[in-house]
Amino acid sequence: MSTRDRLQRGALYSGGFLGPFGGGVVTSMLPELGDSLGVSTAQAASSLTSYLLPFATLMLVSGTYGARWGGLRTVRVAYGVYAAAALVSTLAPTFALFQVGRVLQGCANAFTTPLLLGALAAVTPAARLGRALGAFGALQAAGQTTAPLIGGITAEANWRIAFAIIAAVALALGALGLPRTATPAESGAPPRLRDAMQPAVLRVGLVALLGWGALGGLGFLVAFRAEDELGLDSAHRGLLLTGFGLAGMLAARPVGAAIDRWGARAAVLTGAVGGAVLVAATGLLGTVGAVAVAWALAGVAGQLVLVGVNSAILTSAGANRSGAVSVVQALRFGGTALAPLALTPLYAVNPVAAFVVPTTMLAVAAPLLMPRTPARTD
Numbered sequence: 001m002s003t004r005d006r007l008q009r010g011a012l013y014s015g016g017f018l019g020p021f022g023g024g025v026v027t028s029m030l031p032e033l034g035d036s037l038g039v040s041t042a043q044a045a046s047s048l049t050s051y052l053l054p055f056a057t058l059m060l061v062s063g064t065y066g067a068r069w070g071g072l073r074t075v076r077v078a079y080g081v082y083a084a085a086a087l088v089s090t091l092a093p094t095f096a097l098f099q100v101g102r103v104l105q106g107c108a109n110a111f112t113t114p115l116l117l118g119a120l121a122a123v124t125p126a127a128r129l130g131r132a133l134g135a136f137g138a139l140q141a142a143g144q145t146t147a148p149l150i151g152g153i154t155a156e157a158n159w160r161i162a163f164a165i166i167a168a169v170a171l172a173l174g175a176l177g178l179p180r181t182a183t184p185a186e187s188g189a190p191p192r193l194r195d196a197m198q199p200a201v202l203r204v205g206l207v208a209l210l211g212w213g214a215l216g217g218l219g220f221l222v223a224f225r226a227e228d229e230l231g232l233d234s235a236h237r238g239l240l241l242t243g244f245g246l247a248g249m250l251a252a253r254p255v256g257a258a259i260d261r262w263g264a265r266a267a268v269l270t271g272a273v274g275g276a277v278l279v280a281a282t283g284l285l286g287t288v289g290a291v292a293v294a295w296a297l298a299g300v301a302g303q304l305v306l307v308g309v310n311s312a313i314l315t316s317a318g319a320n321r322s323g324a325v326s327v328v329q330a331l332r333f334g335g336t337a338l339a340p341l342a343l344t345p346l347y348a349v350n351p352v353a354a355f356v357v358p359t360t361m362l363a364v365a366a367p368l369l370m371p372r373t374p375a376r377t378d
Contacts, residue, residue, distance in 0.1 A: 009123070011176040015075075015116045016136045017143040018169060019109045022086070023051045024147035025162050026102075028238075029155035036159065037095040044095070047102050055106035056333035061193060063114030063326025068190045071115045071322070072178045078115075079174030082108035086167035090160045101163075114329060118322030119178045121314040127260060130311050134256020137307045138249050141299075145245030148238070196323030203369045204309050205331035207268060210365055211305035213335030213342075214358035215275045215298055219244065220340055221347060221354055222282060222295055228351070230288050240288070243296035251300040255307050264312035265370050271304025272366035276359035283355025305366075306332070312371070 026033060026047050034044035066074035082105055089101030117136065124132040154162040219241050226232040226240055259267045278298040285291050309332075313325045339358070347354035 008176050008179045011173050012116050012120050012123075012178070013136055013139050014169075015112055015173055017139040018082075018166070018173065019113050019143065020140050021143035021147045021150075022082070022105055022109065022166050023048070023055070024144055025151040025166070028148040028152035029159045029162070032155040032159050033098075037092070037098055039095045047099060050099050050102040051106040051109075052333065052337065053106065054103050055110045056330055056337060058107055058110035059114065059326050059330035059333065061323075061326070062110040063118065064191050064193045064196050064320060064323030066111050066115045066326075067118065067320065067322040071119055074111055075115050075119075076174045076177055078108045078111035079170045082112070083167040083170035083174065086163045086170060090163040090167065110326075114322045114326035115178075117310060117314060117325050121321060123179045126315065129315060130256040130259030130261075130264075130307065131253060132256065133307050133310050133314070134253040134259070134303075137256070137303055137310075138252035141245050141249035141252060141303070145242060145249060191320035191323050193323060195320040196327050198324075200371045201313065201324045201327055202331075203371060204312050205328040207272070207305070207366050207369050208309045208328050208332035209335035209338075210358070210362045211268070211272060211275070211309070211335070212302070212332045213339040214362040215271075215279060215302040215305065216244065217336040217339035218279060218282075218343070218355070218358070221343060222291075224347060225283065225351060226288075226291070229286075230291065232288065236288075240292050240295065243292055244299035244302065246299070247296040248299035248303045252303045252307060255300070255303045256311075259307060259311050264308045264315065265372060267304045268308035268312070268370050269366055271301040271308060273363050275301030275305065276363035279359045280356050283352055 026044070030041050030044040030047075033047070034041045037044070066078075085101045085104035085108060087101075088104065089098050092098035092101060117133075120132055120136060121129060151159070151162050154165075222241060223237050226237045232240065255267065275298050278294050278301055281294040282291055282298065285294060309328055310325060313328055314321055343354045343358065346357065
């Protein structure tokens with residue numbers, strides 16, 4: 001393997017880091033962001049939605065159309081747009097213009113993630129795909145986990161520095177492109193959206209929706225409980241929440257190796273049932289230490305579900321794997337977006353039920369929905 005090929009393989013994984021990092025970097029700089037651009041902290045918080053909503057919406061179709069246009073071409077254009085959008089946010093004199101940059105970042109990210117996963121599957125032997133997806137998942141978790149920390153550090157000097165760095169990294173990744181490998185769009189008939197909307201794919205997508213909505217998407221409930229019942233201040237709440245992402249990051253590669261050995265379905269079911277128990281414990285246990293351990297272990301369960309559903313799709317033999325993984329990821333982030341809307345009112349009525357109801361749904365539904373054979377996309 002040449003040096004350039006190694007760099008391009010590294011760029012695949014680095015792209016997995018950049019997306020979650022760019023989305024979450026504003027989390028800890030909201031007060032500084034609001035003060036600089038003349039809006040309240042609550043208004044500044046809408047910059048999270050401005051990134052995630054177009055990202056999740058476009059993900060339904062981005063994998064299919066990106067593969068149709070050509071994976072390398074699409075990824076390079078998307079990184080260029082991502083870099084330009086980050087520069088818009090860097091230089092924005094008003095909050096409205098800053099939001100334009102955030103929307104464009106989310107749109108561009110929708111056209112990188114599924115194609116990176118598709119390219120990773122194309123250059124990885126099937127027997128080692130779980131390990132590769134585990135490494136990709138580890139970097140995604142690292143991006144999500146470190147974004148608030150790095151964003152907060154840069155905000156001490158100037159929050160705009162973070163976006164300038166993001167722009168530079170996106171340009172570098174775009175220049176490296178993808179490993180030289182044929183994609184379906186380059187070697188056969190153009191991928192079709194209906195190939196990615198097969199019933200088996202949608203079943204896996206529903207598992208991803210429930211899985212991420214009932215595991216990673218419940219961080220806000222953990223924060224509520226940490227303040228209301230455990231009496232933690234903001235710094236200690238943040239430390240508690242970090243356990244989920246840190247444990248998931250450390251466990252992702254071993255999880256991938258386990259998937260190579262035991263299969264995607266076994267991993268997803270283990271993560272769904274085990275995660276249900278752990279998240280329920282997070283809502284029931286009465287000491288900070290016990291809650292912290294349960295929530296961190298739930299991060300391992302989350303990786304079992306996340307890497308498992310990606311592996312289930314990418315080991316399929318269909319012509320539109322990028323489109324299929326795009327649909328599954330869109331549903332995954334849809335679960336994250338729906339969780340606060342559905343569960344915050346329930347938490348106000350019965351805090352324990354807010355933890356137990358979604359995890360019970362996941363534990364019951366996952367064995368019924370997960371296909372016993374790979375989900376084909378043709």
